[in-house]
Amino acid sequence: MKLTTTTFVSLDGVMQGVGAPDEDRRGGFERGGWGTPYFDDVTEAAIGQIYERADAFLLGRTTYEIFAASWGTMEDPGGNPIYDALNHRTKYVASTSLADPDWANTTVLHGDIPAAVRELKAKADGELQVHGSGKLIRSLFDADLVDEVTLLTFPVVVGQGSRLFPETGPDKALEWLESRALPSGVMMQNYRPAGRPTYAGVPTAALGR
């Protein structure tokens, strides 16, 4: 399977609490719901198209629980690609603590997550999509398991909250594949991970990192 990540981020790289004020208040985050003014028809349709492509989902525990409480609990609105995809396709959850998940079509992955994901990727075709799940995404990057990165950059500076890319971490080069500016001001960007960057032509090995 091809592993793709899709992350909604603000202009300053925040990914926490995009959907609602109470979605994720960890760390005293008070600015949740910063994405909602931008979910117009075109943006929703673009997001729906991403979800439609998924053959399965891979989520960290926090995102899984946020989705379970919303998409997994609401009544079927009918014809909503996000609702349909999340409810009817398999959701793999990377968690050491989640037991007896309520949401249908859920499989919990225990133990060595990179190994489990490697196995998932090898045994089936199609697209395994990761949404939210910052911690999980970072560990997947570190294990070189990500095939494609999609960012939806919202035209807003939030000023607090956890970011997809923390202040210290590994450096990565990416190959730009495509971008699209949506009328809402959200910018969709697609990249493929491409190893380590070179710095002004100096081979990274020479920098001793």
Next chain:
Amino acid sequence: MSKIVVFNSVTLDGVMQAPGRPDEDRRGGFKHGGWSVPYANEESGKLAAEGMQSTGAMLLGRRTYEDLLTHWDKAGGPYKEMLNGTPKYVVSTTLKEPLPWPNSSLLEGELTKAVASLRRKDGKDILILGSGKVVRKLLEKKLVDGLILLIHPLVLGDGQRLFDDGVGPAAFELAETKTTSTGVIVATYRRTRGGPKA
């Protein structure tokens, strides 16, 4: 009104430190100076120049001012002429006039008051290059009207970021995007009235 426009190269993780040269800014032990160089080409140079077309003046922090002066003055060429010809306001408590670069003056008084007053005058855009400290202060006080970001396709995991915690919240509209052949997205944002709608 003269709009305050921030123009910067940034990485995907928002780092703005030392895009141009390995020794440009080694503060904090930053080892990745010159990260934008492999992506620079004629196209990005042209887009940068276009972005600067409606510039009437520049506002620069001391470090950026001195760095631009040293580097572009030595390097010469069309950038040197453009930079020489453009009025430059410099934010510094240590530099004394007369300043070494043609068309430069120290910004008088407290930064945000002085910028607010510049902004009230009618005129072309006031462009800020680099100058992270100045930019963050102005963002905090909601004095930034536009952003032109050259978003490079890499993550550094180190270095000073353009946006720190404590700025914002602020809402912008995406006015334009263009991507160069090396995958650098040139994105132009304009401040919307009245702050974020949420």
